[in-house]
Amino acid sequence: MGILSRASYVIRSKLNAIVSSQEDPSETLDYSYEKMRDELQDVKQGIADLTTQKKRLEIQKRRLAENVEKHNEQAREAVNAGRDDLARRALEKKKQKMTQIEDLEGQIADLQNTQDRLVEKKDELQERIERFRTEKETMKARYEAAEASARVSEAMSGVGDEMEETARAIERARDRTDEMEARAEAMDELQETGAFDDALSDEDELDRELREMRSDSEVEAELETLKAESGRGSTEVESAPEEPPAGEDADETTDAADPELEAELADLKEEDEETEDESN
Helix, strand or coil: CCHHHHHHHHHHHHHHHHHHHHCCHHHHHHHHHHHHHHHHHHHHHHHHHHHHHHHHHHHHHHHHHHHHHHHHHHHHHHHHCCCHHHHHHHHHHHHHHHHHHHHHHHHHHHHHHHHHHHHHHHHHHHHHHHHHHHHHHHHHHHHHHHHHHHHHHHHHHCCCHHHHHHHHHHHHHHHHHHHHHHHHHHHHHHHHHCHHHHHHCCCCHHHHHHHHHHHHHHHHHHHHHHHHHCCCCHHHHHHCCCCCCCCCCHHHHHHHCCHHHHHHHHHHHHHHHHHHHHHC
């Protein structure tokens, strides 16, 4: 086998493989069945044409037979009339017609034999078509069942194209949901920490802390003013003895207080008061 022959063989093999992988067995079986039915129809049409031709020859033979009888009567009549010449001519025409009849009989016999063979082939082909139709329906049912089983198996195993696409869609939806949930939690956390307020303000962290400290100092100053107006200055508060809590002995409260800590606390308060007076 030459190179070109091998290449042609390979190409035909590849094309046949592609066609075989793409064809639908059900459609192929239906096509073959219809093709066989067309062939059967052609055979029936051929038998009909052959029968028509045979009938035409039979009609021609019958007419020739009628002419033979006619020429036979003409010959008798001519003999009775003493006209042997006319009788001879009539017998010659009778012989010609008899020869034609013999030829027609041979043609009719041949047509009959051909017709009989075609009828046998037609019957055989029709029987084969019936068997093929039964096998076709059986094969189609088996193929459809196998195809359905394969689809179910692919669906159960998740290897089908649709199932793979569905799995990918679910995975994308899951990733998107996780991303949105994480974003929502981040927004809530930033809202709680005041990051959004900071983002909308021109203050930095140091400015905010100083502002909060000044606000606390103003609150404390106003509280001391209210205490002074009510006669409860800081000095009175510091010098007033602490009442022991209800249900506790005075000795336990005295023991619990540390004189050094109390003195240091008093010094801190005096320094705070002097700072506030200077600021006022």
